[in-house]
Amino acid sequence: MKIIKSFSVLLILITVVISGFCMRSQSGSLNIPEDNAGLTLPTGFSALVVADKLGSGRHIVVNSNGDIYLALRSLKNGKGIVALRDSDGNGRADVIRYFGNTLTTGIDISDGFLYYSNFEEVFRVPLTPDELVPTGQPVVIATGFEKQNQHQDKTFALDGAGNIYVNVGAPSNACQQVDRTPGSTGFDPCPQLERHAGIWKFKDDVPGQDQVKNGHHYASGIRNSIAIAWNASNNKLYVVQHGRDQLFQFYPDMYSEQQGAELPAEEFFMVEDGDFFGWPYCYYDQFKKQKVLAPEYGGDSKAIGRCDKAKGPIMAFPGHLAPNDLLFYTGKMFPERYKNGAFIAFHGSWNRSPLDQKGYFVAFVPFENGLPSGEMEIFADGFAGVKVIKSPNDAVYRPMGLAQGPDGSIYVSDSEEGRIWRIIYNAKK
Amino acid sequence: MKITLSIIITLFYFFFAGPVKHPWNDILSHSTNSVSELNQTEQPGGNQLYIKHCLQCHQNDGKGVRGMFPPLAGNDKIKGPATDIIRIVLFGLDGPLTVNERDYNQPMPPQAYLTDKQIADILSYIRSSWGNQASKVTAADVGNVRKLGKPKN
Numbered sequence: 001m002k003i004i005k006s007f008s009v010l011l012i013l014i015t016v017v018i019s020g021f022c023m024r025s026q027s028g029s030l031n032i033p034e035d036n037a038g039l040t041l042p043t044g045f046s047a048l049v050v051a052d053k054l055g056s057g058r059h060i061v062v063n064s065n066g067d068i069y070l071a072l073r074s075l076k077n078g079k080g081i082v083a084l085r086d087s088d089g090n091g092r093a094d095v096i097r098y099f100g101n102t103l104t105t106g107i108d109i110s111d112g113f114l115y116y117s118n119f120e121e122v123f124r125v126p127l128t129p130d131e132l133v134p135t136g137q138p139v140v141i142a143t144g145f146e147k148q149n150q151h152q153d154k155t156f157a158l159d160g161a162g163n164i165y166v167n168v169g170a171p172s173n174a175c176q177q178v179d180r181t182p183g184s185t186g187f188d189p190c191p192q193l194e195r196h197a198g199i200w201k202f203k204d205d206v207p208g209q210d211q212v213k214n215g216h217h218y219a220s221g222i223r224n225s226i227a228i229a230w231n232a233s234n235n236k237l238y239v240v241q242h243g244r245d246q247l248f249q250f251y252p253d254m255y256s257e258q259q260g261a262e263l264p265a266e267e268f269f270m271v272e273d274g275d276f277f278g279w280p281y282c283y284y285d286q287f288k289k290q291k292v293l294a295p296e297y298g299g300d301s302k303a304i305g306r307c308d309k310a311k312g313p314i315m316a317f318p319g320h321l322a323p324n325d326l327l328f329y330t331g332k333m334f335p336e337r338y339k340n341g342a343f344i345a346f347h348g349s350w351n352r353s354p355l356d357q358k359g360y361f362v363a364f365v366p367f368e369n370g371l372p373s374g375e376m377e378i379f380a381d382g383f384a385g386v387k388v389i390k391s392p393n394d395a396v397y398r399p400m401g402l403a404q405g406p407d408g409s410i411y412v413s414d415s416e417e418g419r420i421w422r423i424i425y426n427a428k429k
Numbered sequence: 430m431k432i433t434l435s436i437i438i439t440l441f442y443f444f445f446a447g448p449v450k451h452p453w454n455d456i457l458s459h460s461t462n463s464v465s466e467l468n469q470t471e472q473p474g475g476n477q478l479y480i481k482h483c484l485q486c487h488q489n490d491g492k493g494v495r496g497m498f499p500p501l502a503g504n505d506k507i508k509g510p511a512t513d514i515i516r517i518v519l520f521g522l523d524g525p526l527t528v529n530e531r532d533y534n535q536p537m538p539p540q541a542y543l544t545d546k547q548i549a550d551i552l553s554y555i556r557s558s559w560g561n562q563a564s565k566v567t568a569a570d571v572g573n574v575r576k577l578g579k580p581k582n
Binding site for chain 1 (some may be wrong): 476480481483484485488489490492494496497498499523524531532535536538539542554560
């Protein structure tokens, strides 16, 4: 009897110790649904939903302690950022707090500060260890940008060496005299290049820097690069550009509907000081594999003209897929081939009609020595929830922002319903 | 021997499983949609004109694109006084707006290059599509608004 009793005690003790170990190994306790929350992923990867219905999700960042910060492009109950914490380690956020008084688009963390931007300014606020919501006063870091009514997101990248690079999108489609109007030729030179369509560099810790007085005009001729990231493996800036619209609508004599839907490429740029990438004079034709002269500047879909002087892409993607975030993977969780490679969130097209809309997935591009070393592949798909997308409204979710967690998981935010997924490798045994 | 075997396997895949395709090919390859069905443009009616001039932004279902282009379906403004929407088509629209509790912020370029008749046909089509039920717009309606010119504010 005594023996049985002590045996049971021993058994209970063993169980407690073992389950204690299981609790500690983070991915062991993650609650991962069988269907990977609707996502299609490569073998060995799985996904779970961190949180739902958060608002109009934009970019996302995960702190070194696992706390998540999601930018909201429309205020929710007057707040523009949502902070989330998974305190019991099951993968699902159980503490959700809204803060910040401005709509937010770009968001990142560097050196203990949360950086975030709206359409006109970049701010930062100190993060207090263990406090989910920042308690300090936000300080404006970059300001003085002109108000604009399209491509207004001031997304940014931090280089970890004291600098911040801010994307200033073009306030038009192709710098026409009358924007987006058939037959209207382009301003030449395009005056919008003075304050827009490029990257401006600032110090990451100096308050109140003005675009013109303090900003360094780092690169130009980029129509809009919502997807912008620093690659720490070679210390260079990379962006993925949203290419121009409406080639067929405005120039049906030069372009077929098919060409209008597929041209121009979304271009992946490696950006160095002083670079010029060609907008609005040029666009990249992924079939001809070269920059060609835009029709607003005398182009006929073939002529190259001045475009031989514009810096080309390191990779070209099909038109209108809307690359909205870029992440260079530095984690230890994923297999070796993902190391330093690029994840790109394609928000999905709205202007490929009458063809089906495309994109709506997260892609991966392997990298070696700072350049793509293989074809791009679809990494995560199924966000839209439907096979055929005629209009963006058909998509239930649209992948928007990307972030890497401290354990090497990848987080993906959604713009439609405000969902966050977490993608994990080798969690299912 | 090995080569023969691999040829047989490849043929098997082609016949029974279809060619092995990289998922990326789908994006680059031509869509199954018929472009030609939208090209019948003799005497274009409101529907055809909508496809040509409006569909890109406001979409085939009239629901627009979240955050960018407001819906025309189920939008009270569309069903309201014709003068208001004729003005938007002729003179464009700028700045943020909210429709059915959602925010939109993309400029609508003026479409004054369209004729009065074309604008009337487009608006009549929009006002009677996707569940909208509002009166027809005539070329004379559009002409009157055009004559008055762009409102000062």
